[in-house]
Amino acid sequence: MVNGMQQIIQEELNESQAQGFSFIDDTNLSMVRTRGLLFRRLQDVVGLPSSRISPQERHMAADLLIEMLRDVDLQTRVRCSKRISQLVDAHPLLLRFLSRNEIEVARPLLQVSNAFNDSDLIACAKSPTVSSEHRILIAQRKSVNEVVSDVLVEFGELDVCIALLRNEGARLANTAVETLTAMSKSYTELVTYLLKRPELRPSHGFTMFWWANSEDRRRILQRFAVERLTLLDAAQDIYARAAADNWQDALVRKSLQFIERRQRNRAAIEKSPFASLEAAVEAFEVDFNLDTIREISFLAGIKPACGAQIFTDPAGEPVAVLCKATGLKRRHLRMLWKGMDRPINDNPDEPDAFARASLVYDTLSINCAQTVLRYWNWSLTSAMSPILASQMEQDENLDFSTSMKTSRLVFGN
Numbered sequence: 500m501v502n503g504m505q506q507i508i509q510e511e512l513n514e515s516q517a518q519g520f521s522f523i524d525d526t527n528l529s530m531v532r533t534r535g536l537l538f539r540r541l542q543d544v545v546g547l548p549s550s551r552i553s554p555q556e557r558h559m560a561a562d563l564l565i566e567m568l569r570d571v572d573l574q575t576r577v578r579c580s581k582r583i584s585q586l587v588d589a590h591p592l593l594l595r596f597l598s599r600n601e602i603e604v605a606r607p608l609l610q611v612s613n614a615f616n617d618s619d620l621i622a623c624a625k626s627p628t629v630s631s632e633h634r635i636l637i638a639q640r641k642s643v644n645e646v647v648s649d650v651l652v653e654f655g656e657l658d659v660c661i662a663l664l665r666n667e668g669a670r671l672a673n674t675a676v677e678t679l680t681a682m683s684k685s686y687t688e689l690v691t692y693l694l695k696r697p698e699l700r701p702s703h704g705f706t707m708f709w710w711a712n713s714e715d716r717r718r719i720l721q722r723f724a725v726e727r728l729t730l731l732d733a734a735q736d737i738y739a740r741a742a743a744d745n746w747q748d749a750l751v752r753k754s755l756q757f758i759e760r761r762q763r764n765r766a767a768i769e770k771s772p773f774a775s776l777e778a779a780v781e782a783f784e785v786d787f788n789l790d791t792i793r794e795i796s797f798l799a800g801i802k803p804a805c806g807a808q809i810f811t812d813p814a815g816e817p818v819a820v821l822c823k824a825t826g827l828k829r830r831h832l833r834m835l836w837k838g839m840d841r842p843i844n845d846n847p848d849e850p851d852a853f854a855r856a857s858l859v860y861d862t863l864s865i866n867c868a869q870t871v872l873r874y875w876n877w878s879l880t881s882a883m884s885p886i887l888a889s890q891m892e893q894d895e896n897l898d899f900s901t902s903m904k905t906s907r908l909v910f911g912n
Contacts, residue, residue, distance in 0.1 A: 541567065542582055545590065554588070561590030568596065576600060581607040589614040598623045602632045609636035620647050624654075631656045638662040638669065645672035652678045657686050664692035671698045683707055690715045694722070705874050709812065713855050716816050720859065724867040730758045756800075757873045760866075762825050767797040776825060784834040799825045801872065802880040809875075810839065815852045817875075819860040823868035832860055 544560040568576055580597045583589050584607040594614055598605045608615075609623070624634050624647070631654070637643070638651050639662050651659055652675045660679060663669050671679075676696070680703045683689040690711045693699055701723040708719050738755060746752045763776060773779040776798040783791045796806025799821060809817040815836070822832045836843060836853055844851040863871075 537567070542579060545583070545586070545593070557588070558590050561593045565590075565593055565596050573601060573603065576604045577607070580604045583614075584608045584610075584612040586612075586614055591616075591619060594619055595622060598633070599626045599628050602630065602636075605629070605633055606636060609633065609640065617644060617646050621650050624650050631659055634659045635662045639666055641668050643669040645670050645675070648672065648675045655682060657682075657689075660686075660689060661692060664689070664696060671696060673698070673700075676700070676703055680707055684710050687712065694718050701874065702878065705871065705878065708817075709808070713814060713816070716814070717859075720863065720867075720871065724863060724871050726864070726866040727758055727870055727873075731760065734758050753877060757877045760869075762800050762869050762872070764797055764800040767794075767800075771798060773798070776827065777831060780827065780831045780834050780838075783838040785838075787838050787840065799872075801876040805876045805879045808879060815841065815856040816859045819856040820863065820868050820871050823860050823863050823865060824872040826865065829857070829860060832857065 541560050541564040545557060545564060564579075568579060571579075576597065580600070583593060583597060589612065594608060594612065598608050598615075598619070605623075620637055620640075623629060624637055626633075634651055634654065634656065635658055637647065638659050643651075643663065643666060648663060648669055648671050651663055660682065663671075664679070676693070676698050679689055679693055683693060684707075687710055690707050693703065693707065694715060699722075704719045704723045708716055711719060734755060737751070738759070741748065741751050741755055744751075768775065771779070771794050773782065773794055776795065779791060779795045779798055782788075783795065792806055792810055793803045796803045799806070801809075801821075806821075809821055812818070818835055818839075819832055821827075822829075822835070833843065833853075836856070841853065842851065843853045847854070
């Protein structure tokens with residue numbers, strides 16, 4: 500406080516000289532000391548325990564202290580902030596004033612003060628006077644609830660989002676996770692952090708798969724590629740009822756297509772120029788043809804849009820998922836790879852894209868691979884159905900359509 504007093508006295512001297520005084524008399528020096536003493540006393544009063552002061556008197560002292568803080572130097576405000584940060588019942592206006600100050604002033608409060616409520620933190624985060632550094636400090640607090648997290652994510656600041664995702668004491672609402680999932684398409688480093696969060700859902704993971712690196716793709720498959728045993732059991736008797744209705748309900752049909760065990764489309768074989776899916780793959784190896792890709796998609800039980808997304812993926816793991824889910828042999832994976840004119844390095848000491856795709860093929864079970872392929876097909880193409888699209892255009896709650904959001908995000912610019 501001695502240094503702070505010296506600075507205050509020096510400021511008074513400078514002000515006196517600016518007003519034409521070449522010296523400061525004892526009266527002015529006494530005024531400076533009196534101001535510093537009052538400033539310290541107000542801090543003492545604000546910091547008194549509840550047993551020694553009423554809340555009303557504490558708040559009145561804080562009001563006076565805020566007025567004085569407007570005219571003191573940076574270091575004095577920093578010292579005041581450190582002292583206030585230790586208070587459990589700090590004046591809300593005092594907290595807001597100091598937290599919106601320079602980062603040096605705000606840091607002690609935003610890091611450790613327990614006196615903030617959600618409203619204070621949100622007001623600080625949204626204030627036009629604060630920087631991303633302030634929001635990073637809020638994201639790093641010991642406890643950050645869903646409401647505050649939503650506000651922090653809205654700014655789209657990468658450093659803030661990473662700090663929030665790395666904070667085990669932070670809780671994320673689904674809205675924040677969806678926003679971060681969308682951001683990860685532009686900032687792929689977010690995928691790694693998101694995969695460590697318990698709030699992540701299969702829809703988020705399978706969507707991010709398309710721009711994730713090979714290691715993160717492996718983690719996504721390990722975490723979300725599960726068998727659909729419970730769904731199969733729950734819907735077992737529905738298939739007969741849907742068949743009796745001639746599969747006219749588009750919503751029921753698409754949902755049951757996701758759940759059922761059979762992957763290949765038997766009806767497509769009757770219309771296809773190829774005798775089987777294997778025959779289509781063998782033809783594709785010899786002659787790369789877009790029509791053949793469409794046939795492979797139909798025979799595999801997926802829509803051409805999903806098939807196009809799989810075959811145009813630069814890394815190739817989705818092709819391995821397609822092969823495993825449809826029961827194709829490992830040699831058919833190699834055929835598809837050659838048909839796409841992609842290099843194959845058979846040296847195990849130098850793994851390439853084909854080696855990584857082969858690893859996916861070897862480690863996934865058929866049921867798990869089917870879950871992944873079905874989810875891609877459903878989420879990427881379900882919203883493209885003319886019937887469903889017309890319903891969604893009339894629906895005010897588009898935020899609840901996972902398939903609509905996924906297809907827009909994956910296929911959008």
